[in-house]
Amino acid sequence: MQIKDVLLAPGNGAFFYDDQAAIGSGATQDGFIYVGRPITPGFQSIRVPASSLSVGLVLTNDVVVWGDMMGVQYSGAGGRDLMFDANQISDLTSRVVLPRLLDVDASLYLDACAKILEPFEQERLPLALEYGVSQALLRAAAYLQRATMAEVICAEFDLPLPTRRVPIYCQSGDAREINVDKMILKSVDVLPHGLINSRRKFGVDGQTFMDFVKWVATRTRQIGRPGYYPVLHFDVYGWIGQEIGLELQSIADFICRVADTVQDFALNIESPADFGSTQAQIENYAKIVSLLDSRGSSARIVVDERCNTLEDIRLFAEARAAHLIQIKTPDVGSLADTARAVLLCKENRVGAYVGGSCTETDLSARASVHISVATQADMMLAKPGMGVDEAFSIVGNEQNRLLAMLNRQRAQNENVG
Template sequence: MKVVELICAPVRTGFYFDDHKAIKAGAEPDGFNYRGTPQTKGFSRVRQPGEGVSVMLRLANGALAHGDCAAVQYSGVDGRDELFLAADAMAVINRVVKPWVEGRNLTTFRELAQEADQLVDEATGRRLHTAIRYGLTQALLDAVAQAGQKTMVEVVAAEYGLTPVAEAIPILAQSGDERYLNAEKMIMKAVDALPHGLFNNVETKLGQRGEKLLAYAQWLKQRIEELKPSPNYQPTIHLDL
């Protein structure tokens, strides 16, 4: 089975891109927004809507495989790739990925993913943005699965010598800034790990001696006891600082 066409389109992601440097430097919350001047390259404001790219691979049999290129909230800092902007990413995908993948035989996911991960943009001399590699390999996995009339789980299990687990995988939920109200929602739905918390400011969220974080942790423990949907509910508490 061959890939006959790559199509990509800009999309919005589920959350937002935040300029971590600006927030740590004191950008003030303004409702859901932040007031202040961006300090990280690529940002036009301290908080801006997340951008992504939908990558679609049309196969010779007419099937369409799909992957989402998406990045993290705090892009461009602490060793992460630069801010992921859809227009820039689509230009790279069409220039580098499109000629590499169109007309290509679908061998194994593992082989294709390894090659995709090493693709280099000659304009920069660097490997592709992690978000592009993330979405591209999703689409390749979907394509290999569809070509072999298997699920993606079956493909990964067969190629990596794994045994599929027939039970739910524990998931960490993210509260955003509404760490109280959203934590209660998570508890009521018996989320496995919670709440992340988005603790990104010492003065307003942690406290100079950690007193605000400690108070939150104590409140969270109490609310788990009060709202837990079953006596054996014991979630993993994950506080992201």
């Protein structure tokens, strides 16, 4: 067997874990911290520095390949796992996962994932653990096969070597104006996220949000290169439903008004409302999608909250309960399931957005690029962190290097043929 030992190393995520419920309930900001008591279980304060845990697989020739485990920024919200506990995950990895890792053929990626990540005591392993271990296994398979991680995925899922780059989406965090300028100057494909996660940012009847959308479009025309029309993508964290109400016609009316103010641009609205459960979210999002389509609106609905695991994604895709589904990688768990999720979306003619979280690491971001390119997702998140420059560089450069290697491999294959 190719794995002879396992290393664990504590680390940092690239941002913070935040208590979404407390922020949505009106917690005030004091500099970079939030003032008030946390609401979501597991949080000792509203904002907590993100932690991670690296798992290293020591191969028989002493090469070590790594993957990183972590939670998402808004842990414990919308049906997600509770906040990442590195000590708990470390203990579980050592007791349960390590013996499994020493007993698999690491060159067979999907087979290794299935064996190592099977339930323990009739419960699924923590999704963060699945995520990190599946990254390390993918790197191990790539090393042993002398291939890229993307080629491993293509071979396992019987996909052709990709030729098309995947559009990259950047998120602004709270430094909205400065980061929007950075995105425009760098000609980012999809922008700016906006972090519309409070009543203050959304405004009475959504006016503050509407003004921000118009400003982003105007600013793009002002300082963007000629002919540059990025997709405008705004995450409103359910605030259309909270402020406008949960009546579906009213939500659709509001989204259409937003789209009408930026007619030169494609518009994505992420998480327009939270209907309280996965099933309610599916039913109501499907109706909102239908309402927008019947009006001929160019606006697209993106689902995030309450669409976490592969099974959730399957349900949303089959019901066409979104135009675009965020496949939030740490919430999906195994990277093999992220690949399956993209393919599921494609089968059901729903857009596939390989997302994730600002709390991730450079290693998890680079692995996500290979999944996104191999499966030809519709867009992928620039990560980790909440700054534009670092995340766009990490994800963009990894994609460009990967495509250069795939082009070389394709040319070699053609010459052999």
